[in-house]
Amino acid sequence: MNIKYIYLFVLILGFFACDEDDNILPEEVILPELTAGSADFSNYVALGASFTSGFTDGGLFIASQENSFPNILSKEFSKVGGGAFTQPLMSDNTGGILVAGSVVSGYRLTFNSDIPGPQSLDAFLTELGAPVPSITTEAGISIGSDFNNFGIPGAKSWHLITPGYASLNPYYARIASAPTATVLADAIAQNPTFFTLSEVGGNDVLGYATSGGDGSNPITDSATFNDALDALITGLTSGGAKGVVTNVPYITDLPHFTTVPHNPIPLDAATAEFLNSAAAYGAYNAGIQGAFAFLVANTPLTQELADIEIAKRTITFEASENNAVVILDESLTDLTGLNEDLVSMRQATAEDLFVLPSSAFIGTEGALGVNGVAVPLADKWVLTPEEQEEIKEATDSYNTAIAAIANTNDAIALVDLNAILSEAASTGIDFDxxxxxxxxVTGGAIGLDGIHLTARGYALMANKFLEAIDAAFGSNFIESGNIAKANDYLTNYSPTLQ
Incomplete structure (x- = not known):
């Protein structure tokens, strides 16, 4: 007991013996006054595609537009001379849009832990027995063209300079100044003093990727992209405006392409044995081996090369929860002269990427059997390594052109969107x-469609723009604390938004 009180006495003595300075609270940090530097934010105009518009969760709706990164930026710009920032708001929060009364883009996605995976809003509410709001935004009704946000979902680089693009894009149809107008000309008509040009080039590769590289939506060639980029920069800076451009991310890092595994097929022993039997893939494997044996015996094909080709095409299953799906791969060299579908069949590997909608298709029963097992998955469901390389080569080419413009034009700052999203995909990014x-769903940066950002993701993006603006034009948004705060922006929109 005496020892206990001695320790207590020593502790009290130590407390009162502390230097007085140790008990002084730190002074409140005084941030510098916000300055605009050499930039004029009085009339800010944003030009781009879906990220610029605020598209998220598979749709565009009022709440998402209010949390678009340009709108977030405009709030900071308003503190240093920025004027009003108007957006072509949709008519509701359904995420859909109509053309002549018919749905051309359906309800946004939502999520509830009781239902596996993202689900369209209308299906989600129906299953809950809740009323489903009507889609009321009509593309055919003009709402004028005097806006500050010209983010057009789905637009490729060259679409932004193509006369009459309104006839092809329902989002632009709402705000085009004339049937033959261009998005660029309508943006320039607002007389911007400052602009952002974001994710130009993203859709030039994204359409190819989301269609599995099946050829229905080809990648924009570099020459066409470069011409469009030059026209966009020349037009936006023609009145003396300064601005910020982003490069193009490696879209295959996005969860739309990384969520579905290559080996999601569960099989019991009896089913695996049947699939490996002569009645199923056993006969196919034997045919491949026989064909290559003939080629080795009668052509210059070596046994070493034949073994490599046979291994690529051999299909086997086991009693496991993780059997690889069967796909068609047109990149497989046809060395046999056999039926094209036969020689292009193989099982997927970890290097293959599956588009997010394939999760609802793999394992379903088709007319000829189970899709991904008895029936190979068509090209539209998967990006093979060769197709991924095509996307990367195009992206690198676009980004080289974008960097060259930013490096040679003092009126242009660059946001490395590629590095930002790559970091999010690898380690994640700390934000407050x-x-x-x-x-x-759980990552916080990417919305439920696996491609577009959440509101919090767009807020982070806005801060990255502010960093680039500070560095290029001498403003001090970051240092003065005039930035977006993570807690002000959610990662999930309620299904009951009105």
């Missing part, structure tokens, strides 16, 4: 204590 990563 939140780790934003690229995991679907």
């Amino acid at each position: 204590g939140f780790n934003l990563n690229a995991d679907l």
Whole structure:
């Protein structure tokens, strides 16, 4: 007992013996006054595609537009001379849009832990027995063209300079100044003093990727992209405006392409044995081996090369929860002269990427059997390594052109969107204590469609723009604390938004 009180006495003595300075609270940090530097934010105009518009969760709606990164930027610009920032708001929060009364883009996605995976809003509410709001935004009704946000979902680089693009894009049809107008000309007509040009080039590769590289939506060639980029920069700076451009991310890092595994097929022993038997893939494997044996015996084909080709095409299953799906791969060299579908069949590997909608198709029963097992998955469901390389080569080419413009034009700052999203996909990014990563649903950075950002993701993006603006034009948004805060922006929109 005496020892206990001695320790207590020593502790009290130590407390009162502390230097007085140790008990003084730190002074409040005084941030510098916000300055605009050499930039004029009085009339800010944003030009781009879906990221610029605020598209998220598979749709465009009022709440998402209000949380678009340009709108977030405009709030900071308003503190240093920025004027009003108007957006072509949709008519509701359904995420859909009509053309002549018919749905051309359906309800946005939502999520509830009781239902596996993202689900369209209308299906979600129906299953809950809740009323489903009507889609009321009509593309055919003009709402004028005097806006500050010209983010057009789905637009490729060359679409932004193509006369009459309104006839092809329902989002632009609402705000085009004339049937033959261009998005660029309508943006320039607002007389911007400052602009952002974001994710130009993203859709030039994204359409190819989301269609599995099946050829229905080809990649824009570099020459066409470069011409469009030059026209966009020349037009936007023609009145003396300064601005910020982004490069193009490696879209295959996005959860739309990384969420579905290559080996999601569960099989019991009896089913695996049947699939490996002569009645199923056993006969196919034997035919491949026989064909290559003939080629080795009668052509210059070596046994070493034949073994490599046979291994690529051999299909086997086992009693496991993780059997690889069967796909058609047109990149497989046809050395046999056999039926094209036969020689292009193989099982997927970890290097293959599956588009997010394939999760609802793999394992379903078709007319000829189970899709991904008895029936190979068509090209539209998967990006093979060869197709991924095509996307990367195009992206690198676009980004080289974008960097060249930013490096040679003092009126242009660059945001490395590619590096930002790559970091989110690898380690995640700290944002006010939140780790934003690229995991679907739970990551916080990417919305439920696996491609577009969440509101919090767009807020982070806006801050990256402010960093680039500070560095290029001498403003001090970051240092003065005039930035978006993570807690002000959610990662999930309620299904009951009105």
